[in-house]
Amino acid sequence: MPTHLGQTDIQQWIRKISESKLSVPEYFSNKKVPFSQAQYYRYKKRIDQEGTESLEDQRRKGNNRRITAEVEGYLKGYVSGKPESSLAEIKGVVKERFHIELSEAGISRCLKRLGCSRKDKPRQEKVERTYTVCGGFELISALACHMGWPQFVSAIIKKRTQQIKRSKLWEKNNPEAKKLGRNKKGQFTSKYNQRLEVREKRFESIENKREGKNFRSMSISAASPLVIARKSLAMLALPVVTNNGMIRSVDTPLGDAL
Known part of the structure; x- marks a missing residue:
């Protein structure tokens, strides 16, 4: 087959395919056609819209150059x-x-x-910066751990809880005497603040509130020394996490990271 089909050749092939008893897909699968089935439909559509002159080879007229x-x-x-x-x-x-x-x-x-060569515009080199989340606090916490500060605080708290457990106050706060407004773990619920005695003593001093404190309901009384040490270290981070009290919640990206 010639590398390029002329106007007459295309017309003959289109006529053969149209007049054949085979369907177009069957014709292309059984016969060796110099163009594809999709091209057949494009040729046929062009002839219907513009006539057979649209199939004329335009290359003999020279290249249609846009760049003069x-x-x-x-x-x-x-x-x-x-x-x-x-x-x-x-x-x-x-x-x-x-x-x-x-x-x-x-x-x-x-x-x-x-043969024209362009020069790329000089690009400013990006300075790669590495950021450590609150690197200053890492130094403080590392120094505290090196000096044994969390363990020291944990030992003091644990010693005090043991003293309370040996006192009469601990016996008075038996587990069966849990007050309304606490769950099974002794934690506060939404009903706690609705109690009359809590509302009346809300703004009293800590010393007065401590007399009626149920120490058995406090989770710190059952916490291990390691847990208490970690909580002490977390309290050391509060000024950093809360921005010296400017942020009331510790549920921040910085708090989660620490």
Whole structure:
């Protein structure tokens, strides 16, 4: 088969396919056709809309060049004067001056063919910075652990809880005497603040509130020394996490990270 089909050849093939008793898919599967089935429909549509003249080979009339010699000369001068120009800038200049819409890829191929070389604009080197979440507190916590501060605080609290457990106050606070407003673990619930005695003593001093405290309901009384040490270290982080009290909640990205 010739590498290029002429107008007459295409018409003959289209007529053969149209007049055949086989369907179009069957014809293409059984016969050796020099173009695809999709191309057949495109040829047929073009003939119906524009006539058989639309199948004429236009290459003999010469290339339909969008970039003329004038444009090429202008591009050479422009790029030599501004080698740092981007393809987008050159595209805009050509469109404004010659009213030609070119793609950046087309401009790049043209410049390569003309031997014009562009220089990339100097890019500022990005400074890579590494950030450590609250590195200052890590020094404080490391120093505290090195000095044994969490263990020291844990030992004091544990000693005091043992003293309370040996006192009459601990016997008076038996587990069966849990007050209304606490769950099975002794933790406060929403009903706790609704109790009359709690509302009356809400603003009293800690000393007065401590007399009626149910120490058995406090989780710290059953906590291990390691847990108490970790909680002490967490209290040391409160000024950092809360920004010296400016933030009331510790449920922040910084708090989660610490």
